[in-house]
Amino acid sequence: MHRMAAADAVSYWMSQRIPNDQLLVYCFAAPHSSIENCAARLRLRAASVDDLCLRIRDVPGTADRPYWESVLPADDQIRADPTRRTWSSCLSQIAGLISQPLDPTREAWRAHLFGPVVDGPGSAGAAYVVVVQICHALGDGRRASQIVREWFTAPATPRRRVAVTRSPHRELLVDAGTVLGGVFRFPGEFATTARRGLRAARLASASAPPTSGYAPTRLNTPPGPRRTLRVLVLDRDVLTGRGHPVTVAVLTAISVALPEYLGETGRRLGVELTIGRSGEAQARNHFRNAGVDLHVGVDDLDERARLIGADVTAARTSETDPLRVAQRRASESTPAILTRWGIGTVDLDTPPETVTGVTVVSSVDRGPADLDLDGGEILFTTGFPALSAAQGLTHGVHGIGDRIAVSVTTSPDVMDDVDRYVELLARALASGG
Numbered sequence: 001m002h003r004m005a006a007a008d009a010v011s012y013w014m015s016q017r018i019p020n021d022q023l024l025v026y027c028f029a030a031p032h033s034s035i036e037n038c039a040a041r042l043r044l045r046a047a048s049v050d051d052l053c054l055r056i057r058d059v060p061g062t063a064d065r066p067y068w069e070s071v072l073p074a075d076d077q078i079r080a081d082p083t084r085r086t087w088s089s090c091l092s093q094i095a096g097l098i099s100q101p102l103d104p105t106r107e108a109w110r111a112h113l114f115g116p117v118v119d120g121p122g123s124a125g126a127a128y129v130v131v132v133q134i135c136h137a138l139g140d141g142r143r144a145s146q147i148v149r150e151w152f153t154a155p156a157t158p159r160r161r162v163a164v165t166r167s168p169h170r171e172l173l174v175d176a177g178t179v180l181g182g183v184f185r186f187p188g189e190f191a192t193t194a195r196r197g198l199r200a201a202r203l204a205s206a207s208a209p210p211t212s213g214y215a216p217t218r219l220n221t222p223p224g225p226r227r228t229l230r231v232l233v234l235d236r237d238v239l240t241g242r243g244h245p246v247t248v249a250v251l252t253a254i255s256v257a258l259p260e261y262l263g264e265t266g267r268r269l270g271v272e273l274t275i276g277r278s279g280e281a282q283a284r285n286h287f288r289n290a291g292v293d294l295h296v297g298v299d300d301l302d303e304r305a306r307l308i309g310a311d312v313t314a315a316r317t318s319e320t321d322p323l324r325v326a327q328r329r330a331s332e333s334t335p336a337i338l339t340r341w342g343i344g345t346v347d348l349d350t351p352p353e354t355v356t357g358v359t360v361v362s363s364v365d366r367g368p369a370d371l372d373l374d375g376g377e378i379l380f381t382t383g384f385p386a387l388s389a390a391q392g393l394t395h396g397v398h399g400i401g402d403r404i405a406v407s408v409t410t411s412p413d414v415m416d417d418v419d420r421y422v423e424l425l426a427r428a429l430a431s432g433g
Helices: 006-015 035-046 087-098 141-153 168-205 246-262 301-320 322-333 336-344 418-430
Strands: 022-029 054-057 067-070 078-081 109-118 127-134 228-235 270-276 287-293 359-365 376-383 393-400 403-410
Touching (some): 006 336, 022 141, 035 078, 035 109, 035 127, 035 141, 087 127, 087 228, 127 141, 141 270, 141 359, 168 322, 168 336, 228 376, 228 418, 246 403, 246 418, 301 322, 376 403
Parallel strands (some): 078 109, 270 359, 359 393
Antiparallel strands (some): 022 127, 022 376, 054 067, 109 127, 228 403
């Protein structure tokens, strides 16, 4: 067992209030064998991937952060559905998975195989879809993508045995040991947090006040339990034809589609963008969210894209800001019981006066297009960032090889005419932003 990093513990505890499982979707051409045989091979491969042999072990009384413990993947963590269905029906099935969050103390991931799927984007024939549902604590977008890549390329060998005797006596001893570890750590962590907190407070008092964010729109409302998913698939050169990086091109397209959809062309709009941190990762979740202005008041789209790109660059480089570093270090040393208490006090019912962005955008490059499902080549990959009480619309930008998928996740309680927005977004994306 090994102790969970602070950022990963926060992700796990927050998931108990706002479900945040990641759904990584990989669409393949027809494989050489049946969907059941594909699932059987993936079951064998899973035991060769260390990250797929983990689950969370809570510490009684939250005396310390949870631990990762090793466990052999169960056969029912990989489920195959051979029903022939349309792409729209497949998206509905995936939307249903969102309402079935994982219990990572039992299993930190689960996979669902669907096939054949007809009329999918970018597929001339029937496609086969693999949906990997991963507890966010197990990894952020980049880490989760690496886990799946390792899984698809792992050898399909018989499972190794985990030589652990899980007797009630042993379990009691393990729990007692983790509680004692947390109790002994508490005084030092509390003192370190107080010292680091004071430093962060001094830096904050000497710094410029943070930006105020954006006024909520009708999209920033509780989404309810239902989900609506859409996916647009484009060639990379279509997005980058005007010389802008993929993420900037998509943000520029959103800056065109969103005001037209809202019918509010005169107001400031921004997005909450996930930013991967640089440097060596000390946690599985090595990212933060930052507000990026969409500069909708700038009519020239190339100039708008340039300004958006500059904001993205500024958000990435601000990671080394001394105040931000001090705040992060204080959070990392905060005792587990205080962190969890703080998460429990977050008010999720009162509508916020401002939001970091009127929508969330998560952008991940999943590498070269060299994955296959038993001979079926990869067609595209996508994902669906979670909604929250204040975010009723999110976008995913996922690339593999030269194919880029732009996803839209919302709820019929927020957007009952989502296809109108998707049409506006598709038009803007086709013009390269």
